[in-house]
Amino acid sequence: MNQIPENNTKKEYKNVLVCGEVTDKKISAMTSELLCTARELSDNLGESLHLTLIGREIDEAAEQAIALGADTVHLALGDPYEESLPEFYVKVFAEVCTRLKPRIVLFGQTDMGRDIAPRLAGRLNVPVCLDCVKLDIDPESRSILQTKPVYGGNAIAVWKAVYPGSQIVAMRPRVASPAEPNGARQGEILPLTEDVDESEIRGELLNTVKEKSKGIRLEDAKTVVAGGGGIGGKEGFQLIEQLAQLLRGAVGTSHVPCDEGWMPKNLEIGQTGHMVSPDVYIAVGISGAPQHLAGCSGAKCIVAINKDPEAHIFKESDLGLVGDYREALPTLIEKLRSILSP
Amino acid sequence: MNIIVCMKKIPDPEIPPAKFKLDVETKRVHPPEGIPPVINPYDEHAVELALRLKEKNGGKITALTVDEEASPAIVKHALSMGADEGYVLADAAFSGSDSFSTAYILAQVIKKIGDIDLVLCGRQAADWDNGLVGSLLAENLDWPLVTMAESIETSDKGIEVRRMLLDGCQDFSVPLPAVVTVSSEVGKPRLPSGWGIISASRKEVPVWGVTDIDADPARIGKGAARLELLKLFVPPRERHCEIVEGETTAEAGKKLAEKLLKTGLI
Numbered sequence: 001m002n003q004i005p006e007n008n009t010k011k012e013y014k015n016v017l018v019c020g021e022v023t024d025k026k027i028s029a030m031t032s033e034l035l036c037t038a039r040e041l042s043d044n045l046g047e048s049l050h051l052t053l054i055g056r057e058i059d060e061a062a063e064q065a066i067a068l069g070a071d072t073v074h075l076a077l078g079d080p081y082e083e084s085l086p087e088f089y090v091k092v093f094a095e096v097c098t099r100l101k102p103r104i105v106l107f108g109q110t111d112m113g114r115d116i117a118p119r120l121a122g123r124l125n126v127p128v129c130l131d132c133v134k135l136d137i138d139p140e141s142r143s144i145l146q147t148k149p150v151y152g153g154n155a156i157a158v159w160k161a162v163y164p165g166s167q168i169v170a171m172r173p174r175v176a177s178p179a180e181p182n183g184a185r186q187g188e189i190l191p192l193t194e195d196v197d198e199s200e201i202r203g204e205l206l207n208t209v210k211e212k213s214k215g216i217r218l219e220d221a222k223t224v225v226a227g228g229g230g231i232g233g234k235e236g237f238q239l240i241e242q243l244a245q246l247l248r249g250a251v252g253t254s255h256v257p258c259d260e261g262w263m264p265k266n267l268e269i270g271q272t273g274h275m276v277s278p279d280v281y282i283a284v285g286i287s288g289a290p291q292h293l294a295g296c297s298g299a300k301c302i303v304a305i306n307k308d309p310e311a312h313i314f315k316e317s318d319l320g321l322v323g324d325y326r327e328a329l330p331t332l333i334e335k336l337r338s339i340l341s342p
Numbered sequence: 343m344n345i346i347v348c349m350k351k352i353p354d355p356e357i358p359p360a361k362f363k364l365d366v367e368t369k370r371v372h373p374p375e376g377i378p379p380v381i382n383p384y385d386e387h388a389v390e391l392a393l394r395l396k397e398k399n400g401g402k403i404t405a406l407t408v409d410e411e412a413s414p415a416i417v418k419h420a421l422s423m424g425a426d427e428g429y430v431l432a433d434a435a436f437s438g439s440d441s442f443s444t445a446y447i448l449a450q451v452i453k454k455i456g457d458i459d460l461v462l463c464g465r466q467a468a469d470w471d472n473g474l475v476g477s478l479l480a481e482n483l484d485w486p487l488v489t490m491a492e493s494i495e496t497s498d499k500g501i502e503v504r505r506m507l508l509d510g511c512q513d514f515s516v517p518l519p520a521v522v523t524v525s526s527e528v529g530k531p532r533l534p535s536g537w538g539i540i541s542a543s544r545k546e547v548p549v550w551g552v553t554d555i556d557a558d559p560a561r562i563g564k565g566a567a568r569l570e571l572l573k574l575f576v577p578p579r580e581r582h583c584e585i586v587e588g589e590t591t592a593e594a595g596k597k598l599a600e601k602l603l604k605t606g607l608i
């Protein structure tokens with residue numbers, strides 16, 4: 001790896017490939033966003049949009065992908081990502097990339113994308129950039145300009161690939177809209193016929209545990225009420241839960257309550273957790289580190305409640321209350337309840 | 343079990359955003375004044391996990407870092423936590439290396455040291471947040487890889503690794519040698535002990551350059567980078583906060599409820 005193979009430089013790399021995911025036999029929300037981004041790129045480049053899906057009983061998802069903008073869908077038979085060895089996914093995507101020679105390969109910044117995109121880049125010996133929030137085409141070189149938050153969101157970097165071959169990119173969730181379905185769109189569905197040599201795959205998956213979230217999923221919630229280190233302990237989250245329940249929303253946290261063991265890890269919002277864009281995001285006792293804000297900056301309205309008037313969260317919010325949440329939340333909840341459910 | 347931990351020195355990521363400064367012209371981040379650089383927090387978790395494995399299974403822990411300034415500080419930090427030895431990879435030719443080149447440099451060192459069972463890396467570095475080096479290193483060595491580990495246990499077949507998912511976890515069994523990237527779910531890294539600090543201060547930390555690790559100059563440094571940084575800037579602030587006030591906090595809570603309802607969003 002690392003050296004430009006001799007014939008690599010001469011080959012023509014074109015078209016856009018999305019490495020997609022299926023949830024409950026449907027195109028995942030993330031993949032739908034990727035198809036929206038990829039369709040726009042393909043149209044601007046005058047090239048076609050390919051999608052690779054791995055799964056079982058995914059024919060319907062493939063049809064759906066064509067309505068969402070894919071020109072060609074490549075189907076590979078295999079277990080869902082969470083129940084498979086990652087190496088199997090690398091091998092399937094590497095096979096498709098070697099054959100298609102795509103200009104751009106798009107992943108979502110999901111468990112799968114974070115894990116597989118870097119391995120695939122190493123395998124194919126091509127550039128890779130994770131956690132991108134925007135992609136543009138350089139009009140001169142037609143190479144892809146990748147915009148990505150760095151330093152935990154304190155800065156934004158724009159990168160350009162200066163190396164031949166496919167450019168692999170993982171896109172952050174919720175930075176693009178989901179693709180609009182159009183049932184009249186035509187496309188082709190191709191099963192992948194080449195078998196992956198599984199004998200070469202080292203290791204074994206022993207077990208997968210998926211935690212079912214209580215109530216509404218964070219990503220689907222119109223309102224998210226999140227607590228941070230300022231909550232001070234597990235007990236304080238009762239008020240957070242009350243408020244979330246009243247607003248039919250979901251409960252989230254910053255990293256401190258997870259690290260301290262007050263709340264389960266699967267509720268963490270931020271750069272290394274869930275990315276949400278609800279209508280209303282209520283941040284209670286959260287100082288507002290950029291790493292946390294990365295997970296909620298897509299919210300229409302951010303409300304901050306914090307004792308510290310200097311907390312950074314107030315610089316990134318629309319509505320703020322300076323004070324102890326133990327005093328503010330009970331009256332906030334009471335007032336909202338009297339109006340919403342008298 | 344012989345373990346290598348790969349570490350990176352970064353500007354303290356816990357500084358308040360107001361102290362974060364960069365130069366748009368040179369596209370460089372200014373180190374915050376008066377705040378020393380730190381070991382990347384995820385790498386510190388990797389050191390902690392290595393120490394737990396050593397406590398159970400014995401063996402040796404070697405800390406590595408690629409650092410332009412040839413500073414032994416973060417290797418010494420790992421030594422003071424309990425690592426056995428360490429090396430700094432420093433050479434003018436390494437300057438501007440991207441994740442591919444860094445992985446190549448580390449792979450060369452790991453091959454030179456030899457007899458390694460396990461390589462641990464932090465899941466990503468909190469400066470450029472790329473999250474690539476560990477995975478590229480595994481590809482480079484052609485060793486199996488598990489990313490985002492929370493814990494590691496030894497087994498007859500090698501190691502069993504628990505990997506974090508956004509909503510759950512997975513358990514993998516992989517043969518050794520292997521590469522594992524480590525997440526913060528490992529738990530708090532231990533503080534260096536007094537004796538650890540004294541013994542670390544007495545240890546030599548050799549500095550190795552291009553010739554020591556037999557690196558191909560075409561694969562390292564700025565010239566080998568696959569991505570060119572076009573722009574670096576601080577994102578513009580898009581929100582303006584209206585502070586809701588009241589005679590008491592309880593009163594302000596009520597007013598906030600009214601304001602919230604007025605947005606029409608709930």
